[in-house]
Amino acid sequence: MLIAQVTDIHLGFDPDNPAEFNRKRLDQVLRALNDGPNRPDLLLATGDLTDRGDADSYRRLANAFSQCDFPVWPCMGNHDDRAQFAQYFPHIPQEDSFVQYVIPLEDRRIIMLDTLEPDRHGGAFCERRAAWLSARLDEDSTTPTLIVMHHPPVEVGIDWMNTHPEEAWVQRFTAAIAGRPNIQAILCGHIHRAITAPWQGTTIAICSSTAPQLALDMRPMDPEAPDNRPMIVADPPAYALHRWTDHGLITHFATADDHVMLAKFDAGMQPLVRMLIDERPVSE
Template sequence: MPARRVCAFVFSSFTMATYGYNGMIIAQISDLHLRTDGHKLKGIVDSVGALDAVVRHLNALEPRPDVVLATGDLANKAHVQDYETLEAMLRTLSMAFYVIPGNHDDRAMMRDVFAKDGYFPPDGKFLHYTVEDWPVRMIALDTKADRRDGGEMCPERLAWLDARLGEQPDRPTVVFMHHPPFKTGIGFMDKQHFDGAEDFEALIRRHPQVERIVAGHLHRTISKRFGGTVASVCSSSAFQMALDLRPDVGSSFVKEPPTIPILLWRDDTGLVAHHSQLGDFGPRHPFVRDPL
């Protein structure tokens, strides 16, 4: 068994023993756009500092998540030094982590830098895989398309996913990917078409064990019914797309803080989605009776 999966089982056992439930906690981060050449993203955003803040936030959560899913656009311009820095920073997480490529990423560089984690396939074009050692099964999808920013589920990838879902039809499953397979109303992002979205939705509908699909790419917190389940989008650790639902508005971004999805699985509740807002909001306060 690869070292990463052994570690995953240990953390899961710790969570169940320590916090008294039969389950797990999954956190998602996305669109890190790491740039390690000393320059800021768009001349404004310190992507290294932003990722460091996310790592510290995750490590400080109580209870801590068992797993972190990093759903693509890990580097901004796909340099080896960016992935090496990313891998070192993710190593400081106090929990297991899994990564997938986005449209900004380079598969060959990722396969090389993260090879020792043992979950990427050793050959083949696509970096998709399954994670088996937790109460919830997780399936990583590589939705990167060639020479464009939009997503894709081609017949080869659809067949792979159908086969994997068919292996364990009764096991709760989370599918994680970079591109959301639906339009959101943010016009300049919706123009980046997701090829194969209808076939992908029909496939998901045939496999009701899929509890949730989690994606990135849109740099906002978004959710939608899709294929008989829920599909959601994670905000970016670096910057957020401006929320403007007018169809012909041009692209823009804002420096809103990220919101980290926290998915709790328990036998008695199923999958429940929470969000953890990044930032310092002071200490917890006890509820007291308000004065009359």
């Protein structure tokens, strides 16, 4: 199974502009997924779908996703609004007023979580959401499972976007997934950078954004002393591809810009390809 991920779309950052920069970047990624060699079985859109949580941005987002030849499954980020989202994505389940639901797959499942707290930039995971997650995990302790959420529960080293490991929501989430060896990975967004980290016996994979990215600067930041460091950079729009097999999850991070081809599979490269494939053991 091949799962694509986009995140931090921030549609509507430039409102009322049909040629919005962030929409162009999203369309560029969706074209790469639709028309490229790695068409996914489904697409996860992991929060900050819009920039202001307004209805018109969700309308335009639904229009953008309508070009996809595969199912699209979104979750909430801190820039989103559940009520406005529901107007244009009524088919996405909500549980106890939160956008939390299970995507059942053949011999696998994906659990989508809601870490939105209105008027808070960082993550949230209250007792009700934690109880719902614990119940879903109790229902099935063996099926390979992915957890998908906007906010990563791990400190990534970029000072102004860090999650502190002692935050209450992190402690609740940690307790809910403790002792669940069938959780194969946790997929997140929010940081606008591609990051992987081991965490609590599993792996966190953070996808970079279709919108502009965060600059990579891990120096401490003093909020009282602006130092003119770069914070946002316009690197190419990004996405992730997660190849989920019986052996686990393999994540590739990619960008949707044009790539200069330096070699192709032609007669000249055929001997190398044949040699490399012939080196592999033959399955009986």
